[in-house]
Amino acid sequence: MAHLTEDKNFRLPRTVLPRRYVPTVTLNLDERTFSGTQTLEVEVASPTQEIILHGIALKLGKVVFRAGGAQHAPVAMEPMAQSETLVLRFGVPLPKGPALLEVEWTGKFTEGLRGLYQAGKVAATQFEAADARRLFPCFDEPAFKARWALTVRIPTTPGLTALGNGAVVSDVTESNLRTVTFQETDVLSSYLIALVVGPLVGTPEQQVNGVPVRTWALPEKAHLTRFGQDAALAALPRLQEYFGLPYAYGKVDQVGIPDFEAGAMENAGLITYREVALLLDPATAPLSVQKRVAEVVTHELAHQWFGNWVTMVWWDDLWLNEAFATWMAYKIVDAWRPDWRVWLDFDTGKAAALHLDALSSTHPIRGEVRNAGEAGESFDLITYEKGGAVLRMIEGFLGADAFREGIRQYMRTHARGNAVADDLWRALGAASSQPVVELANAWIGQSGFPLVSVKVEGRQVTVSQRRFYSEPGVNSAERWPVPMVLRFEDGAGVREHRLLLRDERATVTLEGSGEVKWVFANAGNTGFYRVAYDGPALQKLATNLKALAPAERTSLLADRWALVRSGQASAADFLDLASRYGDEEDDAVLDELVGRLGYVESRLVDGEDQERFRRWVEKLLGPGLAKLGWEAKADEDDRVKLRRSALVRAVGSLARGGPALAEARARVAKLLAGDKAALEPNLLDSAVYMVARSGDRALFDTLLEKMKTEPDPATQRRYLTALASFEDPALTKRGQELFFSDAVKMQDVTIYLGGLLGNRTGRDAWWGEMQKRWKDVVARTGGAPMLLRRVVEAMGALRERKQLDEVKALLQAHPVNEAQQAMAQTLERLSQDVSLRERAGPEVVTWLKRQP
Ligand SMILES: [Zn+2]
Numbered sequence: 036m037a038h039l040t041e042d043k044n045f046r047l048p049r050t051v052l053p054r055r056y057v058p059t060v061t062l063n064l065d066e067r068t069f070s071g072t073q074t075l076e077v078e079v080a081s082p083t084q085e086i087i088l089h090g091i092a093l094k095l096g097k098v099v100f101r102a103g104g105a106q107h108a109p110v111a112m113e114p115m116a117q118s119e120t121l122v123l124r125f126g127v128p129l130p131k132g133p134a135l136l137e138v139e140w141t142g143k144f145t146e147g148l149r150g151l152y153q154a155g156k157v158a159a160t161q162f163e164a165a166d167a168r169r170l171f172p173c174f175d176e177p178a179f180k181a182r183w184a185l186t187v188r189i190p191t192t193p194g195l196t197a198l199g200n201g202a203v204v205s206d207v208t209e210s211n212l213r214t215v216t217f218q219e220t221d222v223l224s225s226y227l228i229a230l231v232v233g234p235l236v237g238t239p240e241q242q243v244n245g246v247p248v249r250t251w252a253l254p255e256k257a258h259l260t261r262f263g264q265d266a267a268l269a270a271l272p273r274l275q276e277y278f279g280l281p282y283a284y285g286k287v288d289q290v291g292i293p294d295f296e297a298g299a300m301e302n303a304g305l306i307t308y309r310e311v312a313l314l315l316d317p318a319t320a321p322l323s324v325q326k327r328v329a330e331v332v333t334h335e336l337a338h339q340w341f342g343n344w345v346t347m348v349w350w351d352d353l354w355l356n357e358a359f360a361t362w363m364a365y366k367i368v369d370a371w372r373p374d375w376r377v378w379l380d381f382d383t384g385k386a387a388a389l390h391l392d393a394l395s396s397t398h399p400i401r402g403e404v405r406n407a408g409e410a411g412e413s414f415d416l417i418t419y420e421k422g423g424a425v426l427r428m429i430e431g432f433l434g435a436d437a438f439r440e441g442i443r444q445y446m447r448t449h450a451r452g453n454a455v456a457d458d459l460w461r462a463l464g465a466a467s468s469q470p471v472v473e474l475a476n477a478w479i480g481q482s483g484f485p486l487v488s489v490k491v492e493g494r495q496v497t498v499s500q501r502r503f504y505s506e507p508g509v510n511s512a513e514r515w516p517v518p519m520v521l522r523f524e525d526g527a528g529v530r531e532h533r534l535l536l537r538d539e540r541a542t543v544t545l546e547g548s549g550e551v552k553w554v555f556a557n558a559g560n561t562g563f564y565r566v567a568y569d570g571p572a573l574q575k576l577a578t579n580l581k582a583l584a585p586a587e588r589t590s591l592l593a594d595r596w597a598l599v600r601s602g603q604a605s606a607a608d609f610l611d612l613a614s615r616y617g618d619e620e621d622d623a624v625l626d627e628l629v630g631r632l633g634y635v636e637s638r639l640v641d642g643e644d645q646e647r648f649r650r651w652v653e654k655l656l657g658p659g660l661a662k663l664g665w666e667a668k669a670d671e672d673d674r675v676k677l678r679r680s681a682l683v684r685a686v687g688s689l690a691r692g693g694p695a696l697a698e699a700r701a702r703v704a705k706l707l708a709g710d711k712a713a714l715e716p717n718l719l720d721s722a723v724y725m726v727a728r729s730g731d732r733a734l735f736d737t738l739l740e741k742m743k744t745e746p747d748p749a750t751q752r753r754y755l756t757a758l759a760s761f762e763d764p765a766l767t768k769r770g771q772e773l774f775f776s777d778a779v780k781m782q783d784v785t786i787y788l789g790g791l792l793g794n795r796t797g798r799d800a801w802w803g804e805m806q807k808r809w810k811d812v813v814a815r816t817g818g819a820p821m822l823l824r825r826v827v828e829a830m831g832a833l834r835e836r837k838q839l840d841e842v843k844a845l846l847q848a849h850p851v852n853e854a855q856q857a858m859a860q861t862l863e864r865l866s867q868d869v870s871l872r873e874r875a876g877p878e879v880v881t882w883l884k885r886q887p
Pocket residue numbers: 301334335338356357360
């Protein structure tokens with residue numbers, strides 16, 4: 036009979052439980068190897084002859100089990116490849132009760148971005164979801180929480196910093212080895228353990244309610260740490276306040292890691308970041324970069340409670356961690372900087388989730404997760420953004436105070452332990468006396484979301500729901516309890532009407548009297564659904580756009596576009612509505628508009644029609660830019676700067692307007708000559724991009740040089756993206772060759788790949804190259820699951836039916852097992868995009884010809 040551990044879906048038995056790990060790990064940074072010894076305090080819950088713990092590519096040395104004065108060595112030690120476990124078999128039953136397991140082992144750094152790996156000059160760990168087992172033999176599942184007292188031995192190289200979850204409690208140098216011991220942690224799941232060693236420098240320590248906070252970077256980037264540090268100082272007290280609980284892990288260190296798979300990782304007390312999500316130059320950082328840093332810092336700090344203090348039992352509730360941290364980050368940053376209007380950015384993420392969730396190949400927020408590999412696939416838009424939106428909807432339904440009380444109750448009840456989603460719903464239900472379990476489970480257990488159709492007759496509003504699919508003609512019978520807020524205007528002003536739509540259809544009568552001027556059926560765009568208005572209701576909204584909030588104007592446009600995709604509206608309908616947004620002044624609404632028009636320009640029309648479409652966009656939005664000019668006025672409001680940024684993107688990047696390009700060219704030349712004030716920071720990305728597109732060899736060389744030495748990560752990324760966008764054929768080719776070189780860091784291969792597939796002169800040749808060299812393309816990700824997924828998703832940028840067939844053939848011949856969902860989703864989406872091009876392209880052309 037095969038042993039259970041030969042199954043990939045094997046989960047650890049609860050016969051032996053870890054209580055306290057005391058490991059010492061010696062790093063050989065030159066050879067990228069390590070050796071370890073650890074004493075592991077365990078509790079044998081029932082007598083057993085084997086101990087199973089996780090380990091991958093670790094070579095075990097001496098192993099001894101000690102209990103009650105006796106000691107036993109295993110009679111066999113077997114590594115099991117499928118379950119990534121080490122099975123220790125003993126000749127006698129191990130007695131119930133406390134015991135010690137002493138283990139020695141050796142191993143190597145991994146080549147990818149997980150386990151212990153080398154990121155440029157820094158050795159760092161990334162363990163979530165299940166890679167602690169690449170450094171330590173351990174019980175590597177979230178329910179197995181234990182204390183960790185880690186010691187690391189490193190070379191005596193001057194300037195080397197070692198950071199762990201706890202503060203350094205001793206640091207001793209003896210005979211060419213430095214031994215650093217970290218403060219023992221409170222109980223933690225293994226995925227939250229971290230170690231970083233490198234030539235890092237930190238900000239001076241600053242205290243928040245007695246908790247020291249520091250932000251770390253390589254010395255050449257030390258001047259970029261201030262903002263991330265400030266964001267942590269702002270978030271920490273607000274989070275303590277919200278949870279009604281002190282911070283548990285003694286200190287906060289935040290570190291920028293030079294090569295990093297995700298955005299950041301919430302290791303307890305030692306948060307690691309991709310540099311661009313932590314470090315920035317306040318003089319040149321666009322507001323979007325600042326907001327992103329604040330949001331990521333707050334998200335990771337929110338996890339210190341939600342995730343670290345109370346942890347999911349198993350990866351099927353990973354969404355709860357991530358949805359909560361996503362939602363919480365926006366709530367806290369909004370309280371810190373209300374002028375940033377970050378909920379509008381949240382809406383952008385939500386829009387992407389709605390787009391994904393309209394596919395048949397989507398998945399429920401809470402799905403079955405059988406193993407660590409599947410857990411890795413769960414870090415997606417549904418888990419983060421849809422999950423966050425559903426929590427926001429529930430908070431809106433229960434009220435902010437009851438919701439917070441429920442959260443506090445949940446944190447108290449499950450302190451230092453593990454919990455499942457229903458524990459949270461019960462706590463929220465108790466705090467609010469509302470049917471939270473019913474509401475929540477409908478939204479998290481069922482994939483997709485409703486399209487709510489709205490018909491207005493006098494004061495009567497009829498709403499009906501069915502599941503929304505972006506594939507035309509697809510239907511199914513699911514229903515949701517939809518908490519809706521209708522906003523409307525009549526003679527008495529603007530008011531709201533709340534309802535919980537449970538059935539397929541409901542009719543409500545708006546209170547008041549007189550003519551109803553308009554009804555908007557998703558007030559503030561806080562609901563996770565789309566709306567289809569009947570003709571007259573839509574007409575009333577289109578002629579009263581100014582009465583709607585920015586989030587509502589955005590969602591009106593986005594929902595209309597979704598109906599075009601799903602064959603329920605024509606491209607002409609959409610463009611008629613878009614035409615009404617010409618004098619739009621809100622930057623967030625303009626972003627949405629420019630994004631949609633960009634899709635039409637790049638995917639639906641070609642040649643002369645594309646040129647005609649660009650001139651129409653220039654005519655629609657050019658006057659707005661002309662009015663603002665390129666130069667920011669002294670103490671100009673951020674809103675104006677962002678509006679200008681959206682307009683430059685429309686008129687310059689999208690419409691390729693000649694005057695805009697000339698303006699950008701002159702300013703970028705000054706910028707590259709060292710004049711940092713040549714461009715308002717929010718214009719940098721578009722300006723450099725459009726200039727690079729038509730740039731020459733000298734510009735290519737300059738950007739390549741600057742990209743390699745630039746300390747500011749956002750600037751570096753800007754130059755990198757620009758290198759993929761040159762349209763001169765010789766330079767396009769050089770840009771493509773860079774992909775396979777060290778000039779593109781592993782963490783950046785997917786963003787760069789996206790750039791190459793978006794380059795219209797190089798796209799087809801690059802796609803040919805990708806098919807030929809697919810193995811090399813995949814190898815560039817180092818096997819990192821998030822990067823692999825993005826490689827698959829990047830192919831969604833292709834446009835033609837022939838290319839769709841080629842993508843299908845490629846993925847069939849070389850399936851990416853780490854990205855099963857992404858493969859299905861990308862093929863489905865690309866197939867819809869190709870059909871949309873065939874169907875809506877001619878509609879756009881006809882519509883354009885009708886324009887004056
Ligand atoms: Zn997170």
